[in-house]
Amino acid sequence: MNRRVSIASLLFGFGSWITITGFWAELQVLIQRTPEKWTLPSQLTLFIQAANVGPLIYYALRKFRWCSYVAANHVQLAIGVACCIVLMTAWDITIDIAGQPRSVWLFVAAFGLSLTDCTSSVTFLPL
Numbered sequence: 001m002n003r004r005v006s007i008a009s010l011l012f013g014f015g016s017w018i019t020i021t022g023f024w025a026e027l028q029v030l031i032q033r034t035p036e037k038w039t040l041p042s043q044l045t046l047f048i049q050a051a052n053v054g055p056l057i058y059y060a061l062r063k064f065r066w067c068s069y070v071a072a073n074h075v076q077l078a079i080g081v082a083c084c085i086v087l088m089t090a091w092d093i094t095i096d097i098a099g100q101p102r103s104v105w106l107f108v109a110a111f112g113l114s115l116t117d118c119t120s121s122v123t124f125l126p127l
Contacts, residue, residue: 019080019117020113020117051118054118055118072123076119079112079115080112083110083113
């Protein structure tokens with residue numbers, strides 16, 4: 001295994017978690033501006049932890065040869081970019097669910113970024 005590729009993959013994997021860490025850095029602002037208020041941290045934690053199914057899905061797709069390494073990385077990066085765009089443009093948009101406003105786009109973006117972050121630890125490993 002090429003040492004430079006291994007180091008670059010390691011650094012890229014560390015960098016992928018910056019998006020999720022950013023949620024916790026901005027939590028004070030998010031709590032003040034979202035309808036969930038102080039329940040937001042626990043709800044975000046549930047969505048972030050639910051994204052741990054990403055490596056399992058990737059493993060199943062690879063086992064049955066339904067996707068390649070390249071396709072998995074491209075889909076994963078597309079999800080990450082799309083979720084970053086959603087966060088930039090629609091994080092404060094609420095949708096009424098059962099008569100109460102909810103920050104659905106914030107949770108969708110958190111799940112998508114977490115899915116990217118969890119799965120990148122597996123897909124970006126050098127061969």
